[in-house]
Amino acid sequence: MSYYVIGIGGTGAKCVEALTHLCAAGVLPPGELYAVFVDPDKANGSLERAEITLQQYANCRKIGLGATDLFKTEITRAKPDVWSPFGNEPNPRLDGFFRYEGLKSNEPAAAHLFDVLYSRDEKTTPLEEGFRGHPSIGAAIMASTLQLGADEPWKTFRNKIGQDLGGGPGAKIALIGSIFGGTGASGIPTIARMIREELRLAKKSQEKGKGEQEKNSQAGAKLGGILMLPYFSFTPVEDEKLRADSENFLLSTQAALKYYYQQDDLRVRGDQRVYDGVYLIGEQNLSPMKESSVGGKTQRNEPHFVEIYAALACVDFYAKENVKEYQMIARQAEGTLRWNDLPYIQGPDMLSQKLNQLARFAFAYLCSYYPMLDHINKAKSGYRAPWYVNFFARPKVDLAQKMREELLHMKEYCESFLRWFANIQSSAKEIKSELVNYSAFARKEKKGDKESIALLPPAEFKTSEFGNLTLLRPEEDPNGLNRLWERMSNAKVRDNDATDIGKFIQALYRECKEK
Amino acid sequence: MKRIGYHIGHLVGIIFVAAVIYFVFLIWLEHDYFLSQRVVPPAEVTLEEWLDSFKFWGTVGILSALAAALVWYILGQLIFKINNWRDSGKRVFWFLLLLLPIIAVVLGIVFTKQAQEGAIFAYLFYALNWVLCYYLATALCSPSAFKYTPPGASAIRRW
Secondary structure (H helix, E strand, O other), X not given: OEEEEEEEHHHHHHHHHHHHHHHHOOOOOOOEEEEEEEOOOOOOHHHXXXXXXXXXXXXXXXXXXXXXXXXXXXXEEEEEEEEOOOOOOOOOOHHHHOOHHHHHHHOHHHHHHHHHHOOHHHHHOOOOOOOXXXXXXXXXXXXXXXXXXXXXXXXXXXXXXXXXXOOOOOEEEEEEEEOOOOHHHHHHHHHHHHHHHHHHHHHHHHHOOOOHHHHHHOOOEEEEEEEEOOOEEOOOOOOOXXXXXXXHHXXXXXXXXXXXXXXXXXXXXXXXXXXXXXXXXXXXXXXEOOOOOOOOOOOOOXXXXXXXXXXXXXHHHHHOOOOOOOOOOOOOEOOEEEHHHOOOOOOHHHHHHHHHHHHHHHHHHHHHHHHHHHHHHHHOOHHHOHHHHHHHHOOOOOHHHHHHOHHHHHHHHHHHHHHHHHHHHHOOOOOEEEOEOHHHOEEEEEEOOEEEEEEOOHHHOOHHHHHHOEOOOOOOOOOHHHHHHHHHHHOOOOOOOXXXXXXXXXXXXXXXXXX | OHHHHHHHHHHHHHHHHHXXXXXXXXXXHHHHHHHHHHOEOOOOOOHHHHHHHHHHHHHHHHHHHHHHHHHHHHHHHHHOOOOOHHHOOOHHHHHHHHHHHHHHHHHHHHHOOXXXXXXHHHHHHHHHHHXXXXXXXHHHXXXXXXXXXXOXXXXXXXX
16 A cells, blocks of 8 residues: 655644654554655754654665564655745745735736735735744645646656556555644645545546446545644744734634534545545643744754654554544543553554664664674774674674764664654643653753753663663563673574665664563 | 573583583593503602592693683673673673683692603693683683673684
8 A cells, every 4th residue: 555644834744753753663554655745934943853854764764674663664755855835936925926016006906805815914924934824825825836746746746646546556645734823724625625636536537448346446545634733832933923823723723623614624425525534633731832933944843742643643544444434532531641542553552562662772772782883893892792793793794884874874763763752751741641761861951941852872871771661561670771682692683685784773673672 | 481491501501511621631531541641650659649630630620610611601691781882791801710720720730749751741731621611611602692702702603
């Protein structure tokens, strides 16, 4: 099966980031994932982080890990991976976009209508940092620019879906974005309708000339909507007239949902349906974000546990044959978040096991294996690590070169994952979270009045906590890393599809599984 | 259970190496075959007495090498923990344990009855026995995490 994810706006990008980490842990069902971002603010910090994570994921995939759940899903980033309705226009503004000056002289009625619909600030504020929480601007711009098949990455996106439908494995497309901000709220309905229309046309053309049996047996395409309701808040940015204001999030959400309902945009049944599955995800306790920004690089909101829910909604949509109803779940206890609260098709225990395995792997790699390899590379004392002799020295791996490439890429991803994992725990401010024991590898740092999560230097990782990185799992004794070292010293990998480095990584990941 | 079997296997391996050195080298090759034909004991000592003395100190040497190998195994398995990569290797400890059989060899050289001819072979055998016993036992049966700590072990150990 081919899976597609379209992350719309900053929140959409963050959810794709969470999905990428789930892919690394082997949570997705078998298949390939194709990722596209939609954001007028290409410099958005959250988007940048998601792109970096995807790049790190791709770098790790290139290592050649063979048959393992680690980085199991192949993720293809669209080219370009971010689509902006403004293309490469340097200083986009709403009035410029609709040639307002020309309208005033040529079509005064239309210009007057424009004046009625948009305030002066809305017309003249530069939009290179997004729609600033104003979906009315975004909706107009999205609707007039988005055409599947007209330019990249949509052209390739459309072709790929065409291939998936025409004898291919079938396709599942998930749209993720917030409906309380600017880009997501305006982009989701527009893009969903456009894709649905495309799917209808594709289906019709596929069906022409086919027998009834073929029609029924052909792989289909399904569209899922993962709509994020408010879950964070921030202090409004001073000195900005046109800006998103989290005080309005609930009102905006109410208005958006009402609009979708009236437009029948969330219909999941019948021929006129837009989606095949809809997931609405939010959190009643809005977590205050550390940075307030209208957009650009400074809009780099920390990962939040709600984004795991969004990513799991994606997984649910991909994994299930039919998502018939609107899905509804809630935490078992209102004020506490536990692994059991996270919905996963194979059960929450399996989810925590998989993420625990990845966390252990990243932890061990960063504080033990990578530093050891670095030391061996400099001091040539390979005898100290039997696994080095088995996986590196005997196959005559050029360690110096690998330290600059594959092993470094893996280190970068592990850092990225642990930072994200720690944020998942620390993001729950109003409720008690019992997911991740992040103090083993990260700490809160205060810069002025802002607090953020920073990874500890590897030498300061609390190695005795290796066996207890996720909370409420069976506790392990403090010598977990020692036992891992012992197992690694005897580990063997017989996998012709794995490279030499891939065999080492595969073995380490396998041995990090909870025993 | 698998873990216990693993330890027993290694401990039996260490004892097996010592037993081979003792029975094949010390008793058969050195005592019965080689030294009994080449050593000329002093006038007041019979050859049998001299060979008994050699056997005693040879046994002490092998037992001390066996003890050193067992201590190395216990240290590697129960005492040394590699929760930090800096704690790996421990070659210094491996060399320090060598002192134990070396002391036994020195004692053997000092206390073995003097001979008119061939004593040098006995001294060489003492050294050979403890080297073989300690080195082979640790190179073949060290705990997994330290299995290549004995110099050259990575060339002979493939499990």
